[in-house]
Amino acid sequence: MKKTYLEFVVGLFLAIGIGCLAWLSIKLARKEFFARNGYELQASFSNGSGLRRGTPVVIAGVEIGRVASVGLEDYEAKVRLVVQPGVVLQGDTIASIKTKGLIGEKYIELTPGASDKTIKPGGVIRETQPAMDLEALIGKYIQGNLAKPDDKGQPPR
Amino acid sequence: MSLALVAVGASLCACADEPTAQIRTTTDTILALLADPALKIEARNSERRQLIRMELDRRIDWATVARSSLGHHWAKRTRAEQTEFVSLFSRLLEETFIDKFETQHSELAKVEYLGAKIIDEYASVKAQVTTKDQIVHPVEYRLQKSGKDWRVYDVLLEGVSLVKNYRDQFDEILAKSSYGKLVADLRAKIPQAVTLAASNPP
Numbered sequence A: 001m002k003k004t005y006l007e008f009v010v011g012l013f014l015a016i017g018i019g020c021l022a023w024l025s026i027k028l029a030r031k032e033f034f035a036r037n038g039y040e041l042q043a044s045f046s047n048g049s050g051l052r053r054g055t056p057v058v059i060a061g062v063e064i065g066r067v068a069s070v071g072l073e074d075y076e077a078k079v080r081l082v083v084q085p086g087v088v089l090q091g092d093t094i095a096s097i098k099t100k101g102l103i104g105e106k107y108i109e110l111t112p113g114a115s116d117k118t119i120k121p122g123g124v125i126r127e128t129q130p131a132m133d134l135e136a137l138i139g140k141y142i143q144g145n146l147a148k149p150d151d152k153g154q155p156p157r
Numbered sequence B: 001m002s003l004a005l006v007a008v009g010a011s012l013c014a015c016a017d018e019p020t021a022q023i024r025t026t027t028d029t030i031l032a033l034l035a036d037p038a039l040k041i042e043a044r045n046s047e048r049r050q051l052i053r054m055e056l057d058r059r060i061d062w063a064t065v066a067r068s069s070l071g072h073h074w075a076k077r078t079r080a081e082q083t084e085f086v087s088l089f090s091r092l093l094e095e096t097f098i099d100k101f102e103t104q105h106s107e108l109a110k111v112e113y114l115g116a117k118i119i120d121e122y123a124s125v126k127a128q129v130t131t132k133d134q135i136v137h138p139v140e141y142r143l144q145k146s147g148k149d150w151r152v153y154d155v156l157l158e159g160v161s162l163v164k165n166y167r168d169q170f171d172e173i174l175a176k177s178s179y180g181k182l183v184a185d186l187r188a189k190i191p192q193a194v195t196l197a198a199s200n201p202p
Helices: A002-037 A134-147 B003-014 B018-035 B042-059 B062-076 B079-107 B162-176 B179-198
Strands: A039-045 A056-059 A062-072 A076-083 A094-099 A106-111 A127-129 B108-118 B123-132 B134-147 B149-157
Touching: A002 A039, A039 A094, A062 B003, A094 B062, A094 B162, A106 B162, A127 B162, B018 B042, B018 B079, B018 B108, B018 B123, B018 B149, B042 B079, B042 B149, B062 B079, B062 B149, B062 B162, B079 B108, B079 B134, B162 B179
Parallel strands: A056 A106, A094 A127
Antiparallel strands: A039 A076, A056 A062, A062 A076, A094 A106, B108 B123, B123 B134, B134 B149
């Protein structure tokens, strides 16, 4: 009786473990399915820092696609994205590179526009905003402050 | 002699792209108006601003800037609301730009044009503005061809798009309140922009 109960518990844990593996496989497979069945678009960024294959593409906080590849063309980051079917993007949709938090993972945010024309599958997202170069901006701010006269109106040293 | 010819040819080639040439003309005209001693007297403030306004109207496609800034909310507005929005927003932006030009043009050391990328009827002109404290600020103009003219529909300062900036702000305002409130806020800001600009002669 005791042995049967023990075997049952072991079997139950095994079943739970296999169930978790199955769930994980299905979830990963669903992402692959989505990637295969979406439509491809291209976008060029003058600074594509942090973008890589698998970077999420998001509208209003909702993931609607992924980056398929990042390459260099004409000294700009040429990005191929796959967007899920049914998402319509206006011709003046803006793609910008955002960060989750200050130092978190990068993602591409698409903000819908107002143009009557839509971007067809295989088309290009024309309006892009590069990744923000925070170090350069901080450097300019410091340099600008150093160049200003001090509180007593004395010129910078 | 041949070196001089090459040098002349190189400078001609640098201006050969029409979008850059047109942006350069507009910028030079506005800077000349701001620097003109005859226009610096307070009695001629309105005249100076009107001349700058005419130059901006020639180069900037305010209707597209306004429409694109409102983003996906544009389609939900009536034709009358759209016309009103374009008028209010472009007036506000124009007065804000003129104010910035008038207060900050004296800090400008030089403007350099780095070339244009033209694809079909769209162009992107990159430039850099160096201020007297030796800081270089990248600027990118995005233009669309309209007949013989290239007209600006977005400007990126330090990589930040003006249209995207306003689109995000309008999204936030419209999520929290109403379109009527947004319009009322725009109307309220315009007299402030005009007053601020009038009190800051170059």
